[in-house]
Amino acid sequence: MTNSIAELEKDADCIFLIGTNTTENHPVIGMKIKKNVLYNKAKLIVADPRNIDLADYADVYMQHKPGTDVALLNGMMNVIINENLMDREFIENNTEGYEEMKQVVEKYTPEYASQITGVPAEDIIKAARLYAKADAASLCYAMGLTQHSTGTDNVKSCCNLAMLTGNIGRPGTGVNPLRGQNNVQGACDMGALPVVFTAYQKVIDEAPRSKFEAAWGVKLPDKNGLTLTAAINKAHEGEIKALYVMGENPMVSDPDLAHVEEALQNLEFLVVQDIFLTETAKFADVVLPAASFAEKEGTFTNTERRVQRVRKAVDPPGQAREDWKIIGDLASRMGYPMKYSSSEEIFEEIRQLTPSYAGMNYKRLEGRGLVWPCPAEDHPGTPYLHKDGKFTRGKGLFSPVEFIAPAENPDEEYPLILTTGRSLYHYHTGTMTRRSAALDKHVPENWVEISPVLAEKLKIADGERVKLATRRGSIELKALVTDGIAENVVFTLFHFAEAAANTLTNADALDPVAGIPEYKVCAARLEKII
Amino acid sequence: MVTLTINGREIQVPPGTTILEACKMNGIEIPTLCHDEDLRLAGSCRMCIVEAKGRPLLVASCVTPAEQGMEIETESPAVVEARKVILELLLARHKLECHTCEKNGDCRLQDYCYKYGVKDSRFAEGGSPKYPITDPNPFIERDYEKCIMCTRCVRACEEITVARAINVQGRGHNAKIATVFDGNLADSPCVFCGQCVMVCPVGALSSKVSAGIGRPSDIDKRVLTTCTYCGTGCTLELNVKNNRVVGVSSNRDEEWSPVNKGALCVKGRFGWDFVNSPERLTAPLIKDNGEFREASWDEALDYIAEKLANIKTAYGPDAFAFFSSARATNEENYLAQKFTRAVMGTNNIDHCARL
Numbered sequence: 043m044t045n046s047i048a049e050l051e052k053d054a055d056c057i058f059l060i061g062t063n064t065t066e067n068h069p070v071i072g073m074k075i076k077k078n079v080l081y082n083k084a085k086l087i088v089a090d091p092r093n094i095d096l097a098d099y100a101d102v103y104m105q106h107k108p109g110t111d112v113a114l115l116n117g118m119m120n121v122i123i124n125e126n127l128m129d130r131e132f133i134e135n136n137t138e139g140y141e142e143m144k145q146v147v148e149k150y151t152p153e154y155a156s157q158i159t160g161v162p163a164e165d166i167i168k169a170a171r172l173y174a175k176a177d178a179a180s181l182c183y184a185m186g187l188t189q190h191s192t193g194t195d196n197v198k199s200c201c202n203l204a205m206l207t208g209n210i211g212r213p214g215t216g217v218n219p220l221r222g223q224n225n226v227q228g229a230c231d232m233g234a235l236p237v238v239f240t241a242y243q244k245v246i247d248e249a250p251r252s253k254f255e256a257a258w259g260v261k262l263p264d265k266n267g268l269t270l271t272a273a274i275n276k277a278h279e280g281e282i283k284a285l286y287v288m289g290e291n292p293m294v295s296d297p298d299l300a301h302v303e304e305a306l307q308n309l310e311f312l313v314v315q316d317i318f319l320t321e322t323a324k325f326a327d328v329v330l331p332a333a334s335f336a337e338k339e340g341t342f343t344n345t346e347r348r349v350q351r352v353r354k355a356v357d358p359p360g361q362a363r364e365d366w367k368i369i370g371d372l373a374s375r376m377g378y379p380m381k382y383s384s385s386e387e388i389f390e391e392i393r394q395l396t397p398s399y400a401g402m403n404y405k406r407l408e409g410r411g412l413v414w415p416c417p418a419e420d421h422p423g424t425p426y427l428h429k430d431g432k433f434t435r436g437k438g439l440f441s442p443v444e445f446i447a448p449a450e451n452p453d454e455e456y457p458l459i460l461t462t463g464r465s466l467y468h469y470h471t472g473t474m475t476r477r478s479a480a481l482d483k484h485v486p487e488n489w490v491e492i493s494p495v496l497a498e499k500l501k502i503a504d505g506e507r508v509k510l511a512t513r514r515g516s517i518e519l520k521a522l523v524t525d526g527i528a529e530n531v532v533f534t535l536f537h538f539a540e541a542a543a544n545t546l547t548n549a550d551a552l553d554p555v556a557g558i559p560e561y562k563v564c565a566a567r568l569e570k571i572i
Numbered sequence: 573m574v575t576l577t578i579n580g581r582e583i584q585v586p587p588g589t590t591i592l593e594a595c596k597m598n599g600i601e602i603p604t605l606c607h608d609e610d611l612r613l614a615g616s617c618r619m620c621i622v623e624a625k626g627r628p629l630l631v632a633s634c635v636t637p638a639e640q641g642m643e644i645e646t647e648s649p650a651v652v653e654a655r656k657v658i659l660e661l662l663l664a665r666h667k668l669e670c671h672t673c674e675k676n677g678d679c680r681l682q683d684y685c686y687k688y689g690v691k692d693s694r695f696a697e698g699g700s701p702k703y704p705i706t707d708p709n710p711f712i713e714r715d716y717e718k719c720i721m722c723t724r725c726v727r728a729c730e731e732i733t734v735a736r737a738i739n740v741q742g743r744g745h746n747a748k749i750a751t752v753f754d755g756n757l758a759d760s761p762c763v764f765c766g767q768c769v770m771v772c773p774v775g776a777l778s779s780k781v782s783a784g785i786g787r788p789s790d791i792d793k794r795v796l797t798t799c800t801y802c803g804t805g806c807t808l809e810l811n812v813k814n815n816r817v818v819g820v821s822s823n824r825d826e827e828w829s830p831v832n833k834g835a836l837c838v839k840g841r842f843g844w845d846f847v848n849s850p851e852r853l854t855a856p857l858i859k860d861n862g863e864f865r866e867a868s869w870d871e872a873l874d875y876i877a878e879k880l881a882n883i884k885t886a887y888g889p890d891a892f893a894f895f896s897s898a899r900a901t902n903e904e905n906y907l908a909q910k911f912t913r914a915v916m917g918t919n920n921i922d923h924c925a926r927l
Contacts, residue, residue: 232906245913267919273922286880289899327858329853361869389903474800481843484758
């Protein structure tokens, strides 16, 4: 997030949610948004293919067709430019590329955008006016926006909208990705990515590489590595021979599970380090027992870039060990000594090499934690980025973005659009929540949400077991008839290994820049089980 | 500033400060049941009454602003007598089963009865309404025979979670907290965040997940940490008994719970018992002829070290990839990429940021 969570409760007087079912996936943030809307009268705009809980609180709810985010956002910008609602001063002083972006947006009249998205033109106009006229408008998104073959374009469009209206660099504004996992921000900050070291220092750049070579005392590779999705493909092709999986479960979380299974089977050597024998661990040559969050010291970085302490409450069970101890031990056995006595000692090394974390230490992290960038020990941290419209690259760059249709669209054989996501009661691949008795009792199985019209057409009753199929495979699950979804769209959860949504999803449709799979759109067919 | 006297001490507070806040700012303790700093004032339980010189009635300190020249007594004989009567009235409909109560050790009613020596109630004769425990949801036990009608749960549901699932139903002696049509929580807008459990001052609302294994009086320690689920970064307290997690509680101090101020969701508050699951991995496993067998750390790590070194030699560093974890700590992710880059010599490291 460019801005902080608290600003959504107090400072934002307009909140635009696109592709985030906040009350289910970030419940406590959802509570703050509701509070702001109900008790401070903040305006709320919701764009989502499903009529999510927050849509009931919205001033404008736009049920756009999955995968048409760019058209919707361009439509809003078209209105803002034509009605002269943009922030000219901000554009002039703080941005570049406005004219090129404007040219592209010109053809996305509300009527044209409406044709693509299925959202009535007047709602696009209303949303554009609400967002542009607000004193402080915050835009939040999550995987509903990014898990598309045009995920990067979608995010760029959000940035365009925020810059066009000067809604960046002030409290209550910003472009705010709500990140789905407790430490996904931290894993990125720490360089668990194929192209960067910590703090996004590029591996292909000489200067940071030399710095890390000096610190680690070893020559480092100078070409970019493979993303997770590419690595699975390379394993499938036989180029990746050994894979080490720490606390991940690709056999539930990755697209096209049959393809993932073949890739894992094709490996010469697979190590899985986890707290349970996951669906992925079953394919491993060696499984290592790890400690859970309750059993270790360390830090997590949340979606607003706040680094907070994790503290040990109990000992790990049996011989299970903290991940950092296992990796350190293995490295030492491979002739590269990594002898750390505590997580704090590792953190001290991190801050030496990570400019945005340089001012942090465990003592300072007590209590409220610190929000990066925090470059020095006397620096208070940075609750919102791009203050006074100053961007990392200097001026904010508008990107002209054209709408591109999703990779796989409905046809005669697979006439529906399948989109996937999470439930409030489960988390990701279910490794933890499905072993939490109350959560699993409350929501024990997967379902597919279908509209009453579709149910009627296919003669499917609420609660009936149905078969959901795509070109990759099929699963059997319960039908949930709801009027919150469009007639040709169906939604299912991806937590359940026994009816795994990712059996159905498309591994070939990736965003060309980010490599993110198009989980939110693929063509599907629903069948009654006879 | 307003100058007033509390228990003979002259105190200055900003205008608009309530007597309760003035007492708190000056370290004077006042018992409260319905009052909660994060919720709108109810002024209903009357536990916080104090004596204000010159006023004919005792005043509820939580809703009475401090005024210039006020002379307040917080534990005068009249105040103490009134509090005892109030406690007796509350006890008249509170099922007394402290010995098996999940709230034992953290119950305000118990604490105040102890403080003021109130053992039983003179007002219990007419009996109390019977509310059988019937809600089958797996998260929240609703025992309304212990409810003292402070309405903190109603206000928390409305003001913190904004679910508005519960409210007061009925009048007087028969008043009760209920969902619309007095049904089960699962059939209401309830999202099972348990903010109601967090604010309940007695044992009317408690966690079914902790039932029978971790009442407050038995807990060894509460360890402040960061939630393991979504990216919001809520602070929570793991309740520990005999080296075992037995529950989750809230720290409501913003200085220690900066993101959520104690508020949690259903996963954070009730989804912790996977930690104790009998399915947890407890030893390294090596696959021999398609079957896993337990191994020592030495054997497992030496085996991995040898295999990875061989693969690196045979196929080069880029034949290796590491999937790190968005559930692991920063320190662990740092070591994962260091291992991949410095030891294996490849940049093939990623995690599920895209998934």
